[in-house]
Amino acid sequence: MAATPETPVSATPRRKVSRHRGEGQWAVGHFTPLNGNEQFKKDDDGLNVRTRIETIYSKRGFDSIDPQDLRGRMRWWGLYTQRKPGIDGGKTAVLEPEELDDEYFMLRVRVDGGRLTVPQLRAIGEVSEQYARGTADITDRQNIQLHWIRIEDVPAIWEKLEAVGLSTTEACGDCPRVIIGSPVAGIAADEIIDGTAAVDEIHERYIGSKEFSNLPRKFKTAISGSPVQDVVHEINDVAFVGVEHPEHGPGFDLWVGGGLSTNPKLAQRLGAWVPLDEVADVWAGVVGIFRDYGYRRLRNRARLKFLMADWGAEKFRQVLEDEYLKRALVDGPAPKEPAQKWRDHIGVHQQQDGRFYVGFAPRVGRVDGTTLAKIADLAGAHGSDRLRTTVEQKMIILDVTEDRIESLVAGLEAMDFQVKPSPFRRGTMACTGIEFCKLAIVETKQRGSQLIDELEQRLPEFDEPLTINLNGCPNACARIQVADIGLKGQLVLDDNGNQVEGYQVHLGGALGLEAGFGRKVRGLKVTSDELPDYIERVLKNYEAEREDGERFATWAARASAEALS
Numbered sequence: 001m002a003a004t005p006e007t008p009v010s011a012t013p014r015r016k017v018s019r020h021r022g023e024g025q026w027a028v029g030h031f032t033p034l035n036g037n038e039q040f041k042k043d044d045d046g047l048n049v050r051t052r053i054e055t056i057y058s059k060r061g062f063d064s065i066d067p068q069d070l071r072g073r074m075r076w077w078g079l080y081t082q083r084k085p086g087i088d089g090g091k092t093a094v095l096e097p098e099e100l101d102d103e104y105f106m107l108r109v110r111v112d113g114g115r116l117t118v119p120q121l122r123a124i125g126e127v128s129e130q131y132a133r134g135t136a137d138i139t140d141r142q143n144i145q146l147h148w149i150r151i152e153d154v155p156a157i158w159e160k161l162e163a164v165g166l167s168t169t170e171a172c173g174d175c176p177r178v179i180i181g182s183p184v185a186g187i188a189a190d191e192i193i194d195g196t197a198a199v200d201e202i203h204e205r206y207i208g209s210k211e212f213s214n215l216p217r218k219f220k221t222a223i224s225g226s227p228v229q230d231v232v233h234e235i236n237d238v239a240f241v242g243v244e245h246p247e248h249g250p251g252f253d254l255w256v257g258g259g260l261s262t263n264p265k266l267a268q269r270l271g272a273w274v275p276l277d278e279v280a281d282v283w284a285g286v287v288g289i290f291r292d293y294g295y296r297r298l299r300n301r302a303r304l305k306f307l308m309a310d311w312g313a314e315k316f317r318q319v320l321e322d323e324y325l326k327r328a329l330v331d332g333p334a335p336k337e338p339a340q341k342w343r344d345h346i347g348v349h350q351q352q353d354g355r356f357y358v359g360f361a362p363r364v365g366r367v368d369g370t371t372l373a374k375i376a377d378l379a380g381a382h383g384s385d386r387l388r389t390t391v392e393q394k395m396i397i398l399d400v401t402e403d404r405i406e407s408l409v410a411g412l413e414a415m416d417f418q419v420k421p422s423p424f425r426r427g428t429m430a431c432t433g434i435e436f437c438k439l440a441i442v443e444t445k446q447r448g449s450q451l452i453d454e455l456e457q458r459l460p461e462f463d464e465p466l467t468i469n470l471n472g473c474p475n476a477c478a479r480i481q482v483a484d485i486g487l488k489g490q491l492v493l494d495d496n497g498n499q500v501e502g503y504q505v506h507l508g509g510a511l512g513l514e515a516g517f518g519r520k521v522r523g524l525k526v527t528s529d530e531l532p533d534y535i536e537r538v539l540k541n542y543e544a545e546r547e548d549g550e551r552f553a554t555w556a557a558r559a560s561a562e563a564l565s
Helices: 036-043 046-060 073-077 118-131 151-162 196-206 276-293 304-311 313-325 369-381 402-414 423-427 445-458 531-545 552-558
Strands: 079-083 101-109 115-117 135-138 144-149 176-181 219-224 238-245 249-256 268-274 347-350 356-360 366-368 386-389 395-400 428-430 468-471 485-493 499-507 519-527
Touching (some): 046 151, 073 079, 101 151, 118 135, 219 276, 276 313, 423 428, 428 445, 445 468
Antiparallel strands (some): 135 366, 485 499
């Protein structure tokens, strides 16, 4: 405001003084809850809500649920309220939570390491058909999500899942979520080391334990001994990556502090080699640091990546060794660059034991209960009792003898599951989107499926590895920043000035030893209807301009804004 006789300007304006309360770190004495999430966790541990679900809420119905349980603690048991139908994306950030909440839930089934047996997959299919209106989505963290769940049915669902060794324990919430692992752990012929024992030990010792059930935010873990680095280790809070130590043999390289969302950061190597039998202890040390030193004052700074960014790898390792492990870690080598262009295990591959595994591609992770049961039956009929989910929303059937491969492949393709998919079917992922998610602004699943069909028709000869990731909001559940073509949902203006669903375009992201977040072309936004035209145009420019063997991400980093528009 300009100075007037009524509003004199002071030469020394007074500054409001506020008391700094730190970052809410327990290890430095900040135990007073500084936001609503920290308060409800202090009031009662999230794990305790199961008893209320079983004894009160499932018997009295949705209206009986305490709001702090509904939008807080129920996540510790894999339950989120889903989006009320009919609310458009323009209202996502405007309405209060209770206005967005439907009286139905998304239920996340925890699948550590992506490992499923035929009876387990069949049980999920039965739950889907009986309690979830047939819905089922394979996530990019190897879980399976169901929708339309009524609170009255949750105890019966738990009983059915737990009878076959599955659970929803800590599938969501401020706790250690599913441990993603190589989907071909223990069977791949080229494996450096099998991390299955570490996944199992962590799960047995710590999942469902109150030792780590109150973390500042969610905590994501990846463990893989595969040389193709198949668990997106660069964007997890902690990751153990298979390496061969020149003196100590096979073990794991330790990475900490990765994460995406609206402030993406790649994990950092600590330069430490960890043997298989020490993974669980080192994991607990990293989680302990997050619990004790993690930032709890501001919810948007409460992920481990922010502490790691402030401390750096050297200090983090020192605190881990001195305060938590009480010993030094062994220095170790970095992982070697993967030789394969694809890291998803799609196709037919020979196992260590001479049998084969067959990886196949659903459309953007969307399946249904009946189909899951059919996949289970098909696997069983071909002599397999083991299946896997992947971090690309795909599936694998293990332990197939050579004489049954052709029949299995034919059975999968009859259900529209391709073993030799196009790059578009193989590389396209999508988050839940506005159909069910309260944070979403645009639709994603159907859009992604339609996009696959369009691109296969328009570019039938295109045969380069390519990732196209669609996200319904800025939170990057579908990893848009590390995709070749990342699409962040938002409302945009069409040529007639109407506000419609569309995407901000992010190009040239990548994972691997050349990992990076790519680039955004200033002002580049595409309506949903224009999406196939846009991607076709960019891919044709790539084919015309690329150097021999140049991948899309490398080209996108040097291409002109015109070529990317």
